[in-house]
Amino acid sequence: MVLAAAGAAGLHAQTPPTETQTPAPAPLAIPELTEPEPASIDKLLEMFASVELPPAPPTLESTVQSDLQTLGHDIPIPLNARVLAYIALFQGRLRDFIEEGLQRGGRYLPMIQGILRAEGLPLDLAYVPLIESAFKPNALSRARARGVWQFMAGTATLNGLRRDWYVDERSDPEKSTQAAARYLRTLADQFDGDWHLALASYNGGPGRVGRAVKRTGAEDFWELAAKRRQIPRETREYVPMVLAAMVVAKNPAQYGFHVEPERAPAYETVVLPRPVDLQRIAQWADTTIDEIRSLNPELRRWTTPVRDAQYELKVPAGTAERVMVQLAAADALNTNLVSLNWYTAKRGDTLTIIARRLGVTRSDLAEANYLRISAKVAVGQKLIVPRDATVMLARNDGATAVPAAPKASTADRVKVSYRVKPGDTLTSIARLYETTVAALKNWNNLSTNLIKAGQRLTVYTRIAD
Known part of the structure; x- marks a missing residue:
């Protein structure tokens, strides 16, 4: 082949040389709405999979033993050298990591514990994400596992999570917790209720751990872990690390941590019958795109999914009615609500x-x-x-500001009928519809500000641009 090529080149020796063209660089994948963050599990296991942990201080065992007797755990916590060494490590070198993770976890722990309780699962499992992701919804590992619970794409699909170009429900803390509860129950059932083996298989895979148990005849995780080459060292370290996290997270003050948990955000849910740009939702809710994005971390693009006819979107508490009013007004005029090329x-x-x-x-x-x-x-x-979501949103930077209160003109508005509810005032209704009390009085021929529950008011609501 080389000789033939050389001969062929000789036949065209007199052909004038052509200018060499540098090929255009290959396009890069379009960035997501929220840039993924590195998953903590990678760094933790990399840090300790190749070094020996220093022994725990002699006094730590009695402290932990007293703590376990007082609080109790619904997953057995053995007081062995590995668990104690990780507790000591969390108190020292990893103090900031644990403290920050627990503070962030305050946003999600009540929800996670509620789901685990409803499923009849050990509440100690709520602290697995402290190690997996530090409770970051957009944590992404080198192996492409994602979310608070670090699901791989295949496992996520098997457990009912949706993943496409517009949505990745691995980043939805509530839906991924429901999926994690299903998956953890399956793992526990596979290993006859042995939660240590179930946790090992959560990290190393149920097939690998199951084969190792069958091959060695090991009766529990600790016996299996003692047989060094049967499961990866990362998995051998993962289980005592998670158990140590359960101990510290359940009673952080006992171990010298000062944790001020973040509060879970208050939100309402609206059902969108068609796709809507997030900047438009932010405008209607009088909030920022960052807030909408924070409440809906599963969204990957600048819009809700373009084929979804009943998409549930979280909006700040107290704004759902305002969003639905604007949506109804846009529907009345058949306004396009999504920017698509x-x-x-x-x-x-x-x-x-x-x-x-x-x-x-x-x-x-x-x-x-x-x-x-x-x-x-x-x-x-x-x-x-x-298109790139960050470019789309930057193009609309500042578009979320609520326009100044309009005059009584109805040229750019659509007429709706509003039924007065108990506690309503003209001021609260004007705020809801982004208008003024004077405009409401003008539209309804009111001479005073007095209204009563059940009364019907004519309102001309603005159509968002």
Whole structure:
């Protein structure tokens, strides 16, 4: 082959040299709405999978023993050297990591414990995310595990979590906790209720741990871990690390931690019958896009999923009615609520050709349109052009500000009827509809500010731009 190539080159020796063209760089995957953060589990296991832990102080065992007798745990906590060494490590070198994780966990622990209690599972499992992710919804490991519970994509799908270009429910703390509860129950059942083996398989995989137990005849995790080459060292370290986290997290003051837990955010849920840009939701709710994003960490793009007809979105407490009023007004005028660019396929187009033309990856193009990466496109087929959420939101920077209170003009408004509720005032209704008391009185021929429950008021509500 080399000789033939050389000969062929000789036949064209007199051809003028052509200018070498540098190939265009391959497009990068489009960034998500929220940049993932490194998962804590990677650093922790990397840190201690190759070094020996220093022994715990002699007084620590009696402290822990007294603590366990006072509080009790619903997962057995053995007072062995590995568990004690990790407790000591948390008190020393990893103090800041544990304290910050527990503070952040305050946002989610009541919800997590509620789900575990409803499923009849040990409440100690609520502290597994302290090690897995430090309670960060967008934590992403090197192995591509994601979320508070660090689900791999396949395991997430098997346990009912949705993942597509628009949504990754591994980052939804509540839905991922429900999935984790199902998965942990399955693991516990596989190992006859042995939670130490269940935790080992959560890290190392139930197949690997199950085969190791069968191969060695080990009766529990500690016997299996003593057989050094049967399971990875990372898994051998993971279980005592998680058990130590359970001890410290259940009674942090006992171990010298001062934790001020973050409060769970107050929110309401609205059901969106069609896709809506997040900047528009933020405008309607009189809040920031960052707040909407924080309440809905599963969203990966600038909009709610484009094919969802009943998407549940969290909004700040007290804003759901305002959002639904604006949505109804937009529906009345058939207002487009999502910023989408479209590409119409031409003869000869393929996903690869279109992606190259648009400067995006074939994967982003396919996933944004709910297509397989190998799918063919038809002439005239309309495709959504995937775009960078951060660019989209920056383009609308400042658009979330609520416009100044309008005058009584109805030129840019749609008429709705509002039924007065107990406790309503003209001021509260004006705030809800982003208008003024004077406008309400003008529209309803009111001479005073007095209204009563059950009364019907005509309101002209603004259509968002």
